Amino acid sequence: MTTDFRKATPWSEQRASHADRERAVRCLQQATVEGRLDFHELDERLEQALGARTHGELAVLTADLQATEGEGRDAEPDRPPVLRGGLHGAVRKGRWKVPPRLTAYGGMGGVVLDFTQADCRLRTVDIEAHGQMAGVTIVVPDDWSVDTDRIEPGLGGITDRTTPDHAADAPHVRLTGNGGMAGIVVRHPKPRERRRLERERKALASG
Structure with missing residues (x-):
């Protein structure tokens, strides 16, 4: 008779795979980018994660960091959408519906928010941007206006390459946050x- 070890063994005691350990490592690295862990804690936990044999051992290392695992996930109803650059970067471009508020963390990979083809029916869009290590780039149509006065420059600063000419009924972007190490760039x-x-416009027009 063959014993089903997975059914007989609690989840916490089941053996972790390489993929399980890699997910834990990504969670720890993202937590460090966000300031949840310092580098000393990261080193300690990474060593334990790479040597972990069971799901339970990994769960202990990330139990207080679960909020960082939903990189790129939809926001809760009462919270604005969040884009996290993480290790590989995040890009929002093409045709997408613009929410009233959103937050971007550059992380180690950077974030690009491109509004040139976005569906925006709002008069005001609030963006909280944190440049962190790789920066945040925001691309807006020519007729949009941008307010960067409330950004804390950090080491990377804020670079505003938009023009003062804009349509009176076009969306207005209000930026808050911190430039971090890499800074924030706003441009057309x-x-x-x-x-x-x-x-692309001509291709759509020609059907």
Whole structure:
């Protein structure tokens, strides 16, 4: 008779796979980017995570950091959407519906928020941006206005390349947050991006 060890063994005592350990490592690294762990704690936990044999051992290392595991997940109803650059970066572009408020953490990979093709029916959009190690880039249409006065520059600073000319009924972006190490850049589309947008517009018009 064959014994089903998975049914007989509690989850916490079941053997962890390489993928399980890698998920724990990503969680710990993201927590460090967000300031939840310092580098000494990171080193200690990484060593334990890489040597963990069971799910229970991994769970102990990340139990107080579960909020960092939902990288890129939808926000709770009472909280604004959050984009996290993490290790590999995050990009929001193309056709997407703009919420009244959103938050971006550059992390180690950076975040790009591109509003040039977004569906925005709001007069005001509040963005909380934290440049952290890789920065946050925000691209807005020519007729949008941007207020950067409430950003804390940090080491990386805030670079505003938008023009003062904007339509009176166009959306207005209010930025808060901190430039961090890499800074925050706000700009209009570059020439190459404009050409791509024009090609896409003509393709849609031609059906």
